[in-house]
Amino acid sequence: MRLRAWNLTIERGGRRVIAGLSFEAPEGSALIVTGPNGAGKTSLLRALAGFLPIEAGGFALDDSDEERTVGEQAHHLGHADGVKSALTAGENLAFAAAMLGGDSSRAAQLAALTALGLGHVIDFPARLLSAGQRRRVALARLLVAKRPLWLLDEPTTALDAAAQRAFAAIMRAHVQGGGILVAAAHGALGLDDAQELRLGDIERAQA
């Protein structure tokens, strides 16, 4: 399996944010998308998830399930957590697991939350959780449903140091298990052998 993008061009509101971008991420690799604000990191991840139309070029997940789109084989974690305030952390995860094709049992929810150090809030309404705790509930989605491609947009926002370490271990386990990880970040995220995909250089070269 390999994520491959060729000549990818994305426009947002008439402005070309990504022009002619090509990259490859083989099985078991991590790709950190870096670049200044407005360089198109979020647009790239949303386009890969299928939420944004692309102007030219394309992308594909080679050797994967042909009946599903790339987005349907990917976890996309954006700036919004997708955590419902009215539901408990466990109910949020149960819904995400059922919707994304995972294990919606309580044991799976508890295991996912415990891996992020949040097992004690499984029955708490999400509106009572702090920003970092909500973020961790969102990250626990990645564990209750197994999907090969993770598209993470600044995943460690609002996380404390311990949670960042725990999530770095989860990301390493995903990559070592043969998954592909594409993350937009300003730091290294604790992944040592990650490749870097730098955006924004094209624009500066043109200017």
Next chain:
Amino acid sequence: MTTGSPSPPTPPPDGEGSASPAPPGRRWREEPDEGRPATAALALFAREWRIARRIGGGASVGVVFFLILVAVMPFALGPDLNLLAKLGPAILWIAALLATLLGLDRLFQADHDDGSLDLLVNGSLPLEVAVLIKCAAHWTASALPLVVLSPLFGLMLAMAPGPLALTAATLAAGTPALTMIGAIGAALTVSLRRGGLLMAVLVLPLTIPVLIFGVAAASAASGGAAPFTAPFLALCALSLAATALAPFAAAAALRHARE
């Protein structure tokens, strides 16, 4: 799975697959699971139902709004019992229409704002089916209580048992159409901050046929112009057509709005 155009350059023939012992891609191919879409559908319905019933969900607010509209009418029209009884079906229908629209503007906007619409788009259900299930849950949580309580509220309008029963029946047959037409408006205005009012302006003209046939059928028992059956069947047809077509329109609007 390939997305986009033109056709990709052939991948370079390098030997990086040899690094991993497992055949590439195999372990991620999910085992066939017939029950998965049904599980996802049930989970979505249960989630919508829970959110609607909890504090701030808005399901009970619709019923209270319905009650207040009906209770205000005798003050505006005066205490003429014959007039109230004659206008009763129309009042109940307009109150139900407004109460249904009241709760619909957040149908997709709440999911859009907190990012959980992404889960619906890339989930194991087609977006059209997800829209239909959300509407079904919304109807069960907000419109069904109106139908059940409408005979009770009709008593305040001095309506006789016959018209009360017919009005409840027409509301049961017609409110699915209101919910489904409203869902199109809710999907169109999903990314607008104050989309609720615009949604009402968009949707109210489209609900006029439902209102005409609903009130015509409900008035049949209290000396209306038309017999009951013909407008009631037209009302059922409107609901069925809206249920069949609106999910496609709403899903298309949602996909477009997210760009």
